[in-house]
Amino acid sequence: MYIGFITNEDKDKNFEYTNNLINFCIKQNTRPLILKNFQNMINNEKVIFLEENELLKKSDFIIILGGDGTILRWSKKIAKFNKNILGINMGNLGYLTDVEKYEATTAIKNVLNNNYIVEKRMMLSATINNKEYICLNEVNINNGNVSRMVKIGIDINGRFMEAFSADGLIISTPTGSTAYNLSAGGPILKPDIELMAITYVCPHVLFSRPYVVSSNDKIRAYVTNEDSTAYLSFDGQESIPIKYGEDVYIKKSSFYTNIIKTTELSFYDILRSKMFEIRK
Structure with a gap:
C-alpha cells in the first residue's frame, strides 16, 4: 500500500x-x-x-x-x-x-x-469570467481591506433574491458552516448533508437573516454599484477583484473531499x- x-x-x-x-x-x-x-x-x-x-x-x-x-x-x-x-x-x-x-x-x-469510514464532504464551484474555482468551505465576496461597504446582489435559479450594502457575502458548504459563516452569524449545518448557507457580513439593514438553500440551486452574485470593486476569495486563500458587470456563478461542485474517520x-x-x- x-x-x-x-x-x-x-x-x-x-x-x-x-x-x-x-x-x-x-x-x-x-x-x-x-x-x-x-x-x-x-x-x-x-x-x-x-x-x-x-x-x-x-x-x-x-x-x-x-x-x-x-x-x-x-x-x-x-x-x-x-x-x-x-x-x-x-x-x-x-x-x-x-x-x-x-x-x-x-x-x-x-x-x-x-x-x-469516509465522509464525503460537498464542495462548491464558483465561475467568474469563464474560469472555475472549487473550494471546501466557502465562497466569499468582500470589500477587501478598506472600511467601505459594497452592494452585493444575489439571484437564485434566475430569480432576483436581494441586494444589500454589506462588508461581504458568504456562500458556505456544511463543512464551512463552522468557519467564517459561523463567525458571521450563519447557521451550523451537519457536514453529511448537502445544502448551502447564504450569509451577509454586517449588512446595513435593520433586518437580515442568513438562509439555507438546496445544493441543487444555482446562485449568481454580483456587485450592483458601478464605482465599487469587491474581492472574491475561496476558503480565504485567494483574492480576485470583481468589478461591476462581472458575475460570479456558484453551485455545488461535482468533486468531493473524502475525510477518513x-x-x-x-x-x-x-x-x-x-x-x-x-x-x-
Missing part, C-alpha cells in the same frame, strides 16, 4: 514528527510517498519521492499533517484524484484534522485494517469539544 504524506513544514519544521510517522508506516509494510521538494528532509531508502500530481495519483490514501488550513489548501487538488484524506492535527483548532498527534499511529492502524465521535461530539469546550 502506498501512503502519501503532505506536511505543513511550518508546523513540523525539522520533519521530526513526519519522520517518526514515516518509520511507523514502513514497519506496517507500506511505502510512504513524499513530495520531491522535501527530499532533503527525509533520509530513508524506502521512501519514494514524487512530483505533486504523481504522488496524488499513486497514493492509496493521503495523510495530511498540519491544521485545517492545510487541508483547505490541498482539498481542491486531492478531490480531483478522488483520494481519501487522514488529517493529523498539528495546528490549533483542528476541526477538519481531528486526529491528534498522540492518536496518529492508532488511526493509521485502523485505516490499514479497514476499520474506518477512525473513531465513533459524532459531529455533535466534535462540535462540542472543538467549538464550545475550548472556550471555557
Whole structure:
C-alpha cells in the first residue's frame, strides 16, 4: 500500500514528527510517498519521492499533517484524484484534522485494517469570467481591506433574491458552516448533508437573516454599484477583484473531499469539544 504524506513544514519544521510517522508506516509494510521538494528532509531508502500530481495519483490514501488550513489548501487538488484524506492535527483548532498527534499511529492502524469510514464532504464551484474555482468551505465576496461597504446582489435559479450594502457575502458548504459563516452569524449545518448557507457580513439593514438553500440551486452574485470593486476569495486563500458587470456563478461542485474517520465521535461530539469546550 502506498501512503502519501503532505506536511505543513511550518508546523513540523525539522520533519521530526513526519519522520517518526514515516518509520511507523514502513514497519506496517507500506511505502510512504513524499513530495520531491522535501527530499532533503527525509533520509530513508524506502521512501519514494514524487512530483505533486504523481504522488496524488499513486497514493492509496493521503495523510495530511498540519491544521485545517492545510487541508483547505490541498482539498481542491486531492478531490480531483478522488483520494481519501487522514488529517493529523498539528495546528490549533483542528476541526477538519481531528486526529491528534498522540492518536496518529492508532488511526493509521485502523485505516490499514479497514476499520474506518469516509465522509464525503460537498464542495462548491464558483465561475467568474469563464474560469472555475472549487473550494471546501466557502465562497466569499468582500470589500477587501478598506472600511467601505459594497452592494452585493444575489439571484437564485434566475430569480432576483436581494441586494444589500454589506462588508461581504458568504456562500458556505456544511463543512464551512463552522468557519467564517459561523463567525458571521450563519447557521451550523451537519457536514453529511448537502445544502448551502447564504450569509451577509454586517449588512446595513435593520433586518437580515442568513438562509439555507438546496445544493441543487444555482446562485449568481454580483456587485450592483458601478464605482465599487469587491474581492472574491475561496476558503480565504485567494483574492480576485470583481468589478461591476462581472458575475460570479456558484453551485455545488461535482468533486468531493473524502475525510477518513477512525473513531465513533459524532459531529455533535466534535462540535462540542472543538467549538464550545475550548472556550471555557
